Amino acid sequence: MRNLLAGNWKMNGLASSLAEIDMLKELTGSATCDIVVCPPFTLIEKAAEQVRGSHIAIGAQDCHSKPSGAFTSDISASMLCDVGARFVILGHSERRAVYHESNLTVARKAAAAHGAGLTSIICVGETRAERDDGVALDVVRRQLRGSLPATATGCNTALAYEPVWAIGTGLVPTLEQIDEIHQSLRHILVQELGEEGRAVRILYGGSVKSSNAASIFDVADVNGALVGGASLKASDFAEIISAAA
């Protein structure tokens, strides 16, 4: 299975930041993994034009569950497709925490994304308190079962395990902890999707950097990474990509 390396720019990036995508294209020309950059909505169209015909794809960081309608400020999956996005991150812990997105909301958004032809990257992950209480596995299992729509296949869905306490903190779970969670997520994917579940790529996310990437990618059921801060600079992201390629 090819690794998938996705960069989540979050609410960062102005038009001048698009130069990083050109640089990333040059630095990763020989990569053997799939590469996605998810800039803010405002940059998607230009970014998609920049990477057309190249080995890099562009993704968004959210979409609405409906194709159109009276939803002021929202963006639908077909709108994202229309401007060249191919992927969409859904259920990121920042969306779950700040906007109270439920598993059901995430599942509906993912179904809409699939309907429009996008690949969803569905995020799950426990908080520090849940990890300390010993319920991390239960939490991520519940999130996965609730967030996976009936439309999910090995091709149109990737999963990202992002422990909330590891995001932007410099803290990373042990390789054993990552292994335990990823194995469990794989088990559920196969239960829910049958053989298709084996083709869903499971990414790790949370303080991934060039110094820890190679050891994380060596964990059996880690099939790539969802990278935040270290994806903003092409040179940093390219180093992580080279550890996966």
Ligand SMILES: O=C(CO)COP(=O)(O)O
């Ligand atoms: O939230 C993340 C990616 O979606 C991870 O962010 P950091 O890589 O900055 O910890």
